[in-house]
Amino acid sequence: MKNLNSKPLIAKASQQIILAFAFESHTPHQMKNILTTALLLVALVSSSLGQNWDWGGPIDPLQARFEVKHYRLELELFPESKSIKGKSTVTFSTSTQLDTLRLDLIDEYKVTSVQAKGGELEFSHNNDLIDILITACSCDAVDIFYEGITPIAINPPWEGGFTWKKDQLGNDWMGLSSQGEGAKIFMPALDHPSSEAAEGVDLLITVPKPYFIAANGRLAQVTQKEDMQTYHWSTTYPINNYGINFTMGVFHEEEISFTSVSGDQIPMHAWVLQENKAKAKDILEVLKVSTETHEKYFGAYPWPKDKVAIVETPYLGMEHQTINAYGNFYRFVKMGAVNYDNLLHHELGHEWFGNKVSVGDWADFWIHEGITAYGDWLYYLEHGGEEAYFEKVGGTLKSISHSKPVASPVNSTEEEAYHSEIYTKGAYIMHSLRGILGDEVFFPMLKAFANDPRFTYKNQVNTRDFIDFVTSFTGENLEGFFQLYLYTTDIPEVKISKKGNNGFEVSLQGIDFELPVELKTDKGIETVKLGKKPLLINSKTPPIVDPRGWLMLKK
CATH class of the missing domain: 2.60.40.1730 (tricorn interacting facor f3 domain)
Structure with a gap:
């Protein structure tokens, strides 16, 4: 997770300490010498910490x-x-x-x-x-x-x-x-x-x-x-x-021709350090499988006239259009029958969300990071199956503290909008949509969004665009869901009360709308609409709300 505002805060604290010492009781001459020394120390501290360059916010009128x-x-x-x-x-x-x-x-x-x-x-x-x-x-x-x-x-x-x-x-x-x-x-x-x-x-x-x-x-x-x-x-x-x-x-290059679902033959490259050339063919295969997986869920690779490529970098990694930085030390894990590199797959996913589908305001940063992070979960689904997918989902849920809204205020800077939950909670929101809409609606909707000309290439996108697109594509009114999970840190609380011998009242407190939720009773799993008004359920066993974890709920 990014260390937000670390440089300016440390520099400011250093200045306060040094200047406080300088202004202790001294003669004027001593004061001048000490103050000069203190200011030089401040400059050295600030220089060693580097400059805090941020960007975004309101655009300059010029x-x-x-x-x-x-x-x-x-x-x-x-x-x-x-x-x-x-x-x-x-x-x-x-x-x-x-x-x-x-x-x-x-x-x-x-x-x-x-x-x-x-x-x-x-x-x-x-x-x-x-x-x-x-x-x-x-x-x-x-x-x-x-x-x-x-x-x-x-x-x-x-x-x-x-x-x-x-x-x-x-x-x-x-x-x-x-x-x-x-x-x-x-x-x-x-x-x-x-x-x-x-x-x-x-x-x-x-x-x-x-x-x-x-x-x-x-x-x-x-x-x-x-x-x-x-x-x-x-x-x-x-x-x-x-x-x-x-x-x-000084790199060793491996290259193949990648056949896209679009039918295009696209050059696929891996540039690795000479000392790692024995690993080049392996990572090129990892890149190929990751590209195929993204294409299944997001559509054809966005840059067919250019290339699909990674280059080994002296830092962990970053998405750069058609030349993703890779510094994950070839730490592959087995996922079903294939090798998986989480860093490579994530940065490659930004070719669709971040590069092709781009935001014009960092307030909507989660569209880059959250949907791309959800693409990481889809690799688990595709190659590890539903069990691996839900294990990944459940593990991520434990890390979400709901400390900041996923969508930031309009005209946010990059530092204001960047925090871990644009990844984790952003991905979970996409997972929740899958649970609410069902696979037969959700996956076509996701691919359609990634390929809508209103939001791709030179045309940028914002959170309102995404909400309206989902509403239009699905015919579902999910405004309450989006307002809750994107713009607040509130989480609905599950309340279950016993009523009679085989009766239970079930509700979701803290919301003024209803959500479709899976409910497990003695009769199996069914989907019901839950809100703050209690729903009477007949079951010989206590009902379990959302047993597979589609939603972020307090239980």
Whole structure:
């Protein structure tokens, strides 16, 4: 689970302690020296803890006036100094006259020039923002030249940045993670979750030989100049900012052609460190089975013109469109007749929920994480059977504390919306829908949602869209269910009272609507509607409410 707000809280506490010491009783001269020392210590503490970059929230009014169509990023990586230098071309569109093009880029980088149509543009770069004056150029693209030392990830991928390591053979190895920080930690961008490059991205990354770059899309070209190599990766699909990614290393590659349910033949790659090349074929098979499983429940792989791929990274993992980060040390477990890697399967699931189906407000983060986590449970169902599935469900239920609502307030930042229950409780809500709707309705509904053009690719989705879609598709009014489990931390309480010799009154307290619930009596299991009004049940044995655990209830 993410350590929320750890950096600013620790830094603030350190400042308070140091400054409190500085302002004890001293002479003015001593006070000046101690205060200077204290402030230097504060700076050192803050620097060692790193910068707390967050993103999301209300969109900047200046940035709401334009849309990004395409990014072209030309970067050179310098492993020895852990730095980068390059040019980012941002192509944009607007329906109004712009005076200022405002982009995000952390202040740690130095912007050396901004150009359009070959001419220099005036700009300022402060507070992690680049303001570019474009009144004189009537342009739809700008070139931004920048360079600097990369921010180092503190606890990737939860607290991201660049991770520079050495592999066991002494080769440099770099991974990038930015879900919590946004693209501004590696390139100029309109860094808001509502902004996706509608026409994709081109990444031209230059590295010393013999290093390889794995990135989004398909490898269009490799060029060589003296002891350097440039890898040109390209995708024309829409892509979210934190889905843009590149990894550097000396890798062994395994490749097969994957036959999608759509009929497309899609390249499937696994890039692993040279020291792990004996495991490459095994993990490629794991990737193949996971892709087949996701396709069964979510529909055809979303990026057939590109690839299905993983690359070994020096951190645990993260979803990046067509190039998922993998650092789970090949910890496969047997699931039925196949090998399962929970990290690989989960990150791959984000190709559907997170990359294809994307939210424009972190308030709806659970759609990315909760439905993808439910896809992990479906692997248990598909390969381990119902028993394995319900064992997984029951184990997860014990970890849900109902401490925060699954859906966050509108205009939430990533840190405000990120907590463990967007995974666990979000997945359980999907499980509850399966129990309420039945498999013959639920599974077609899930696949239809993942493939509805109103909510996919360039069109983003929110929680209200999901609720309305379920209502429309199923014809069921589940508003009370969604309001309860998504927006509150309340849980219905089961109440059972004995009435006569063979009678029991059963109710769900704490709700003002009814839920379809399985009830086990001496006659077997039947589904009844339960709410706060007691329902009289005839049974020689005490009834068991929701015996298989479809719902989150207090019993």
